[in-house]
Amino acid sequence: MSKETFSQISPSEFFYRNRDLAGFSNPTRSLYTSVREFVENALDACDQKKVLPDIHLSIKAVDPEQSDPKHYVLTVKDNGPGIEPKHVPHAFGTVLYGSKFGLKQARGMFGLGATMAILYGQITTNKPVTVKSCADEKVIDEFVMLLDIQKNKPVILKHTTKDASKTGLSVSIVLEGDYSKAGSKIRDYVSQTSLITPYASMTFEDPTGEKFHYPRIVKEMPPPPTIIKPHPHGVDVETIRRMIVDTHYQIPAVDNKMIEKIKKELGLQKKSLTTKDMLERAQKRWADLSRPVRTIIALMSFLNVDFDGLQKIRIDDIDVANKKITYWDFGESQSHAIEIDSESSYYKQLANTIQGDTLLTFLTKRFQRVGPTTAEKFCEFAKLKPERRIGSMTNEELVRLADALQKFDDFLAPDPSCLAPLGEEPLSKGIMKFFNPEFASVMQRNASAYSGFPFVVEMGIAYGGGIPATGLKVYRFANRIPLLYDEGSDVVLKIVNEMDWSRYKVKGDPPLVIVSHICSTRIPYKTVGKENVADRPELERELKNALQYLARKLAVHMSRQGAADMEKKRANLYAKYVPLISQFSTELSGKKKEPNYKQLIKMGSEIEEQI
Amino acid sequence: MKNKSNQRTAEAKKEKLLSLLQKHGLNIYDNLDQGKFPQFIIPSRSVNNIVYDKKLRQYILGNASAVRSSRNMSQLRSYTQLAWLAFFVNRLVREGKSSTLRDIYYSSQAFSIDFEDQPESDNIIVDLEAVTLSPREEFHIFPEERSSVFGDLTIEYTVPGYEGKRMNLSDHPDGYLIGPSLSSAELVDTSAELVIAIEKGGLFTRFVEEKVHKKFKSIIVDTAGQAPRSTRNLLRRLNQELGLPVVILADGDVYGEHIAMVIKSGSANAAHLRELTVPDAKWLGVWATDIEKYKLPTIPMTESDIKRIYDLQKDPRYQEGNWKKQLEVFLKLKRKAELEAFSKYGLTNITDKYLPAKLEESKSF
Ligand SMILES: Nc1ncnc2c1ncn2[C@@H]1O[C@H](COP(=O)(O)OP(=O)(O)OP(=O)(O)O)[C@@H](O)[C@H]1O
Numbered sequence: 024m025s026k027e028t029f030s031q032i033s034p035s036e037f038f039y040r041n042r043d044l045a046g047f048s049n050p051t052r053s054l055y056t057s058v059r060e061f062v063e064n065a066l067d068a069c070d071q072k073k074v075l076p077d078i079h080l081s082i083k084a085v086d087p088e089q090s091d092p093k094h095y096v097l098t099v100k101d102n103g104p105g106i107e108p109k110h111v112p113h114a115f116g117t118v119l120y121g122s123k124f125g126l127k128q129a130r131g132m133f134g135l136g137a138t139m140a141i142l143y144g145q146i147t148t149n150k151p152v153t154v155k156s157c158a159d160e161k162v163i164d165e166f167v168m169l170l171d172i173q174k175n176k177p178v179i180l181k182h183t184t185k186d187a188s189k190t191g192l193s194v195s196i197v198l199e200g201d202y203s204k205a206g207s208k209i210r211d212y213v214s215q216t217s218l219i220t221p222y223a224s225m226t227f228e229d230p231t232g233e234k235f236h237y238p239r240i241v242k243e244m245p246p247p248p249t250i251i252k253p254h255p256h257g258v259d260v261e262t263i264r265r266m267i268v269d270t271h272y273q274i275p276a277v278d279n280k281m282i283e284k285i286k287k288e289l290g291l292q293k294k295s296l297t298t299k300d301m302l303e304r305a306q307k308r309w310a311d312l313s314r315p316v317r318t319i320i321a322l323m324s325f326l327n328v329d330f331d332g333l334q335k336i337r338i339d340d341i342d343v344a345n346k347k348i349t350y351w352d353f354g355e356s357q358s359h360a361i362e363i364d365s366e367s368s369y370y371k372q373l374a375n376t377i378q379g380d381t382l383l384t385f386l387t388k389r390f391q392r393v394g395p396t397t398a399e400k401f402c403e404f405a406k407l408k409p410e411r412r413i414g415s416m417t418n419e420e421l422v423r424l425a426d427a428l429q430k431f432d433d434f435l436a437p438d439p440s441c442l443a444p445l446g447e448e449p450l451s452k453g454i455m456k457f458f459n460p461e462f463a464s465v466m467q468r469n470a471s472a473y474s475g476f477p478f479v480v481e482m483g484i485a486y487g488g489g490i491p492a493t494g495l496k497v498y499r500f501a502n503r504i505p506l507l508y509d510e511g512s513d514v515v516l517k518i519v520n521e522m523d524w525s526r527y528k529v530k531g532d533p534p535l536v537i538v539s540h541i542c543s544t545r546i547p548y549k550t551v552g553k554e555n556v557a558d559r560p561e562l563e564r565e566l567k568n569a570l571q572y573l574a575r576k577l578a579v580h581m582s583r584q585g586a587a588d589m590e591k592k593r594a595n596l597y598a599k600y601v602p603l604i605s606q607f608s609t610e611l612s613g614k615k616k617e618p619n620y621k622q623l624i625k626m627g628s629e630i631e632e633q634i
Numbered sequence: 635m636k637n638k639s640n641q642r643t644a645e646a647k648k649e650k651l652l653s654l655l656q657k658h659g660l661n662i663y664d665n666l667d668q669g670k671f672p673q674f675i676i677p678s679r680s681v682n683n684i685v686y687d688k689k690l691r692q693y694i695l696g697n698a699s700a701v702r703s704s705r706n707m708s709q710l711r712s713y714t715q716l717a718w719l720a721f722f723v724n725r726l727v728r729e730g731k732s733s734t735l736r737d738i739y740y741s742s743q744a745f746s747i748d749f750e751d752q753p754e755s756d757n758i759i760v761d762l763e764a765v766t767l768s769p770r771e772e773f774h775i776f777p778e779e780r781s782s783v784f785g786d787l788t789i790e791y792t793v794p795g796y797e798g799k800r801m802n803l804s805d806h807p808d809g810y811l812i813g814p815s816l817s818s819a820e821l822v823d824t825s826a827e828l829v830i831a832i833e834k835g836g837l838f839t840r841f842v843e844e845k846v847h848k849k850f851k852s853i854i855v856d857t858a859g860q861a862p863r864s865t866r867n868l869l870r871r872l873n874q875e876l877g878l879p880v881v882i883l884a885d886g887d888v889y890g891e892h893i894a895m896v897i898k899s900g901s902a903n904a905a906h907l908r909e910l911t912v913p914d915a916k917w918l919g920v921w922a923t924d925i926e927k928y929k930l931p932t933i934p935m936t937e938s939d940i941k942r943i944y945d946l947q948k949d950p951r952y953q954e955g956n957w958k959k960q961l962e963v964f965l966k967l968k969r970k971a972e973l974e975a976f977s978k979y980g981l982t983n984i985t986d987k988y989l990p991a992k993l994e995e996s997k998s999f
């Protein structure tokens with residue numbers, strides 16, 4: 024029996040190790056990122072439950088007299104589904120706790136954003152976070168919490184409840200920020216978010232008390248994405264390991280409910296037996312026991328503990344291949360690892376229970392668009408036996424599997440149903456409302472994929488009208504998030520700049536706007552700041568096609584506009600000059616009455632341009 | 635006293651112009667009425683279309699012409715400007731009013747015919763000259779510069795308020811401005827047998843003082859440099875209507891020589907016009923050869939003087955005879971002499987010695 028001790032890190036250390044990755048490098052950027060994280064969480068929550076979002080954002084200086092950087096109170100309130108009270112502490116108090124790990128498009132991905140913002144606030148101001156949540160239209164729970172990163176869990180300072188009638192959630196933190204520098208970016212962020220989320224209504228109250236309101240432009244929600252299984256090209260060793268673990272068994276929590284369940288399955292409701300008697304009884308009834316119960320029984324046997332003992336620990340890992348069980352002892356606050364006795368009759372039982380499916384079943388059950396035929400061909404390609412149990416695969420085999428999944432070319436293209444593009448109509452309406460242009464056109468490309476990740480490109484073009492003639496401007500979005508930083512190296516800008524605009528009758532500093540939206544289960548961000556998108560050839564091609572299509576539409580508009588302008592100009596000229604010519608010729612010829620020149624004015628405006 | 639003019643030329647010209655303008659007016663009117671786009675046909679004044687006519691002894695326009703159509707949007711504006719000018723000239727001539735180039739530029743604005751600048755309106759005036767083949771003076775449009783005339787010449791005004799009134803041009807020693815009323819007057823009578831055109835106002839005054847008009851039975855005309863069109867027209871009428879020979883005295887340089895040439899055979903700028911030339915006019919001097927012959931004090935030529943000689947050497951009219959020879963001598967001398975240079979030998983030297991000598995000499999060329 025070997026013992027391992029995890030080293031502990033302080034909350035601020037954890038934060039500082041990860042702050043650049045998460046976008047908290049300085050007070051300016053941190054304020055902006057915090058706004059983003061909370062607003063995006065609110066929008067995600069509403070999207071998921073198909074609620075038309077109503078978002079209120081406010082930033083207030085704690086002491087307005089002070090100069091930047093200083094402490095601000097940041098509050099984001101939504102009308103989404105809220106979070107059930109028992110999950111609130113975890114959602115906001117633990118890192119990597121999230122509900123969006125499934126494969127579908129969402130703004131959030133890592134289960135990190137909210138917690139990082141809260142942590143940043145806590146470290147810079149030593150103030151707790153306040154979360155108010157109502158998930159049942161009856162009660163609103165208010166939590167005031169500090170985070171304890173050592174334990175990766177929150178410390179609830181205060182929990183109160185009140186009556187409520189609407190669901191929704193509000194988060195409020197105090198943090199150090201620099202609004203004088205971050206303000207313009209935050210205002211851009213809010214306004215551009217309203218463009219790409221035209222079904223949302225948003226208000227932003229800034230530290231000066233100014234209110235920005237973006238009303239809802241469209242009343243329908245775009246269709247929500249569905250959660251799908253991963254595409255073989257889109258997984259790495261780590262993902263496969265996780266998939267294997269969560270397919271085959273879950274280490275069941277040992278609570279009263281579970282104990283009841285075990286007693287019931289063993290037919291022990293009335294009697295209370297010793298552990299030894301219990302194990303014997305289980306042996307006899309093994310075939311009738313459910314998988315969690317089998318697991319618990321086997322663990323009791325290996326750890327040699329009773330129910331009480333089981334409740335004092337948390338099983339972290341059962342590694343059948345290496346014959347090792349790792350658990351956390353709450354009493355000692357330490358992690359332990361013990362070896363499994365492979366001679367024990369429970370070893371085989373446990374192994375079979377948790378070794379799980381054959382590779383063939385694993386492939387067809389756990390990946391999208393993989394049938395038995397493809398799976399068998401793949402096994403041959405990977406030189407792995409189809410009937411091999413995946414739970415017993417060695418590390419090398421797992422690496423070989425992951426590698427082969429990437430290289431095998433006969434998988435079908437990724438399923439795009441997990442994507443949620445905005446749709447042409449809402450995008451077009453958003454653009455019309457936002458820019459009030461003289462001309463606009465939008466286009467949604469069919470789904471495509473890079474390295475097993477499906478993506479869809481949506482693009483809009485707008486010209487003239489309310490757009491200032493200051494040259495081409497590009498608005499970039501990814502998964503409905505505006506991208507405001509680091510635009511220089513972005514693939515969208517590259518494509519737009521490579522375009523020969525003169526071929527499309529666009530000259531000088533045109534009043535021209537391009538709106539680009541890339542939707543994907545994984546946006547190929549170039550940098551960890553999630554602000555610019557890398558140039559994958561597949562992505563480049565889709566962007567280029569969309570842009571060319573729209574540019575052609577613009578060119579048609581421009582020449583139509585040119586012809587209309589010309590006709591108008593002609594009409595004006597003839598209306599001005601013909602009556603004069605008539606007047607002069609009447610006097611010159613000595614006539615009394617003017618000639619009938621009306622028809623000539625009309626004809627003049629209709630002449631096709633010569634030359 | 636002679637009276638060589640038996641028809642009333644000025645009146646006839648006016649009538650001819652008015653009927654031409656009316657004809658154009660009718661044409662435009664009918665086009666408009668029939669739903670057709672009216673147009674003007676304007677003889678082309680481009681360099682390619684300006685040719686020297688040896689018989690007429692002046693520059694004329696070739697056969698090329700341009701259409702200015704109201705159908706063409708880019709010409710509509712200038713078409714209208716031209717129609718307006720015809721209309722406006724019609725009023726000027728009928729009402730006997732005169733105006734200047736600058737006036738025209740401003741008058742247009744009352745009719746919402748905006749000229750961008752005066753050169754644009756000046757151009758339209760030349761267009762109408764070309765269309766009607768009449769000089770702008772006939773339109774009663776005059777340039778600012780004025781020259782004068784003195785001598786025994788009786789004229790009869792045709793301008794309103796003075797119609798029929800006669801006047802002798804020797805009554806005022808400063809001479810008479812060759813303005814609109816003089817230009818439109820009938821030439822009635824003269825005792826003169828010669829017209830002397832002289833380049834400079836100062837010499838003109840000297841000639842009057844020295845009674846050149848009596849001594850040489852002449853009418854003296856001050857061209858004030860390059861002779862304005864109205865002056866050239868008057869010289870022509872004196873020559874054609876009254877049968878008087880015309881001689882020219884100008885500075886002894888390349889510009890003086892060309893002043894004489896323009897009076898004689900016109901300028902390329904006015905190739906669209908007739909009746910501005912006096913083909914038989916004689917250039918008395920000052921010739922380049924006179925500079926040595928009369929030992930005149932000289933001043934050196936400038937760069938531009940010399941360049942001007944080279945330019946004129948390309949002109950077909952300077953390809954032979956005395957015209958050619960004098961240019962060559964000027965070029966050789968690279969010096970020039972003004973008319974005033976004769977004052978070195980006394981103020982009356984020019985009238986007493988030079989003029990008679992040259993007049994005598996001119997009989998042979
Ligand atoms: N306004 C909200 N309404 C309902 N649930 C929320 C709200 N905000 C956060 N949550 C829940 O809390 C979880 C944690 O949020 P967090 O921002 O930390 O992670 P994430 O959004 O999943 O990923 P990311 O790190 O990319 O933001 C979310 O997955 C979601 O389940």
Ligand SMILES: [Mg+2]
Binds near residue numbers: 060131132135
């Ligand atoms: Mg988030």
